[in-house]
Amino acid sequence: MAMEAAVVVPRGWRLLLLVSAAGLVALGAPQPPNILLLLMDDMGWGDLGVYGEPSRETPNLDRMAAEGMLFPNFYSANPLCSPSRAALLSGRLPIRNGFYTTNAHARNAYTPQEIVGGIPDSERLLPSLLKEAGYATKIVGKWHLGHRPQFHPLKHGFDEWFGSPNCHFGPYDNKAKPNIPVYKDWEMVGRFYEEFPINVKTGESNLTQIYLQEALDFIKRQQAARRPFFLYWAVDATHAPVYASRPFLGSSQRGRYGDAVREIDDSVGKMLSLLQVLGLAESTFVFFTSDNGAALVSAPSQGGSNGPFLCGKQTTFEGGMREPAIAWWPRHIPPGQVSHQLGSIMDLFTTSLALAGLKPPRDRVIDGFSLLPALLQGQLTDRAQLPLRREGAGHPASPSPALPLRDQAPQPHLPPPFLLCWESPGAEPRTWHTPILYYRGNTLMAVTLGQHKAHFWTWTNSWEEFRQGINFCPGQNISGVTTHTQEEHTKLPLVFHLGRDPGERFPLR
């Protein structure tokens, strides 16, 4: 099924597929919908009541799901913050957009302040594409795609920013290693632990409240200006050191981590309420998800829950990359739906473009596809049947390295679904199939297609780290699966049926 043919858009703006939103806005035609992406930091699949968290302290997110569509099979593009966020905004795997490392075989990449890299100029990011189409764009919270001037989010399509380029680790020594700066647009307005205090002892910080106000203010301004908006709300209260403002501290049965979740849940409720009060609910597509699985290494006080799944952040087991995901768009998405569409955070790139009436860039490989058939018609798209959304020459566009899969010949002993993830030889334009790919660095660790997941490599973390108490899988130990040496299984992959065994406890072989 060709995606272009499958994209279904609500009545009243079907033409947007052909004409850019900017043009239509100028003509006074119906606006494309606003897009509000709520991206959590280290929040796990199991942290929401609707996903089975026993304390059930997320009434607003649970209501969002009841009024919208829940995705139980939704994945990040990497089990770590930076590459996952780069993938969301570029629609491309970290190995294509440059956010991967090759150090220590299969480690993940991120951008702490010691690292000078960031998102390449050549990447075409979602805010930039939407801005060209007439959207007002804002990022609130954590950027994490590079902290040097050339990587500033306002150079990559955002009109506004309130937040920081990095994690809120600290406090640091001011001279040798300064605290992470906080920006308002181009201007640095302070630093974490200084002008923007975080009390690591008590966990108190009002940052989520600031981020909430920034969001509400932006929404109100765009409504007044009658301009379509793209708001990327990337809060970080659930990333260690977790924090919450005073009214929420101590309010959760789950401790400080739960306090942070409760404050975020409350904030999401306030944003959805504002959309309803302003009459924007039916013209705003809202999607909630997280950048990677809960950081079990910080649990229980500073880390969340991955529910029934194996391990957490940093790993390519389900706990590292399966994410909570909720779509909300009253009168467009029917309430109370559950979609078993195998979804990826990279799909939000293509979906957002489709909502704006735009096609994805054609000069490069895009790994996400549009979720609109799932969202609007309840259709399931088989990722194995998707054509490559790239035209022209058969070689990958620079700077995208080839997927390492291409260097590996298909193994005859792989089960049939996994044969589909190899490039079809000789076809022109060549088709590339997009299952859920689990990378660490430049190593393809595992693949999910349909209900089956195959691990080509297993690794939690090194014995050395593990012996120091760093544990990505506390309480979980599956012989031959949760390995502390890097184990290769490409000749005989470890295969799990995720429907029967979502916890990856019983290898089929």
Add this chain to the structure above:
Amino acid sequence: MAMEAAVVVPRGWRLLLLVSAAGLVALGAPQPPNILLLLMDDMGWGDLGVYGEPSRETPNLDRMAAEGMLFPNFYSANPLCSPSRAALLSGRLPIRNGFYTTNAHARNAYTPQEIVGGIPDSERLLPSLLKEAGYATKIVGKWHLGHRPQFHPLKHGFDEWFGSPNCHFGPYDNKAKPNIPVYKDWEMVGRFYEEFPINVKTGESNLTQIYLQEALDFIKRQQAARRPFFLYWAVDATHAPVYASRPFLGSSQRGRYGDAVREIDDSVGKMLSLLQVLGLAESTFVFFTSDNGAALVSAPSQGGSNGPFLCGKQTTFEGGMREPAIAWWPRHIPPGQVSHQLGSIMDLFTTSLALAGLKPPRDRVIDGFSLLPALLQGQLTDRAQLPLRREGAGHPASPSPALPLRDQAPQPHLPPPFLLCWESPGAEPRTWHTPILYYRGNTLMAVTLGQHKAHFWTWTNSWEEFRQGINFCPGQNISGVTTHTQEEHTKLPLVFHLGRDPGERFPLR
């Protein structure tokens, strides 16, 4: 707070607290509500969509929760079928009602066909008390409180029975060890695998459909007779060997176990629909729960999911005893509620009596209390504040053995909440507090009060069993917690905070 004072009943039948239902029925007064208890077999907390099962294949149970009240903190009285069911029907711990063993230290008790024991005549069971109060009573499915003639459910208060006295293990050799019989009332109408086929190879059996029809028929008959009813629907399709009827076989993403869950979910939907069609919804209290945690030893093809909890059936970790629980009673229980009441399957005994306007027996210790304050007013009752519901002499009524707790002096190093579970010395009538108690046989393994759980003993199963591949905690291994030797911690209990750490992975000490 005295429970009698706390019991709140809907308007129109408050008087029932004082006068028996039978008397009122005779007088033409408003009837007490019908009671429908849906008791699952080895179904786990994590098996329902509303509790986070990823495939979300229980739309009817999820809707039941959305229209009623969900209990995330609800417990069985034992991690095995027979004692749990005996506790439900007697309102008493297995160690009081006789359903415990002392073999092999801390093993659980059940009644396979080799065992000649059963529920003592001296126990006053719920069907018997409700029948005296004018209720029509029926059990559909598994009795499991003794298979010899004197233990027949119609001798213990049930008017009708369709089902079997035991698990549907088999097929057996007909002579040395016959297949388990199936009864219709007093009459044996066939045997499993013979007149009531179960194909252990394909998993096909139409037993759930028979049990559904028995339930629907009974409800219709009582509605026609205008008689209040107590229906105990104790189906067993989710107990290994799991089965489903042909239309449901292969219908689940989860395999055969999921097929069984889907058929039960569909059946529950049909029962609730019938209540609505007959105009009985507002006069029927429905409660759904399970007898013990999912049997992970049979997972993934024949066992379910305990979600984020540790281990499963047979153990006193949360996975062994925390249960899915949903109450439904339109216009009495407000829709969409979540109650964090620490609840027990034994509370269903006292709650059902309260609904019928009855007080629990006063000649013996009753371990359950009424959930009506939670159900009707959203109140939380602190189990530590409950008085003993027994009057008169200070010695336990025969045949209740004393709780072994009484043989153990309180330890000064126990955290404060756990001191509350000892009997107050010298008071007359002596008070007995009822936290959640986790027994194996006659050994108190653990106690939960509020958010804290203390393990006095830990044990999964023996090394000998474990080495044979019998694993109650597949994929889970927590040093010093999931032990294969029986480890005593009474002098320094292993304490967990279940709010912050529902998976019992991080002992506080």
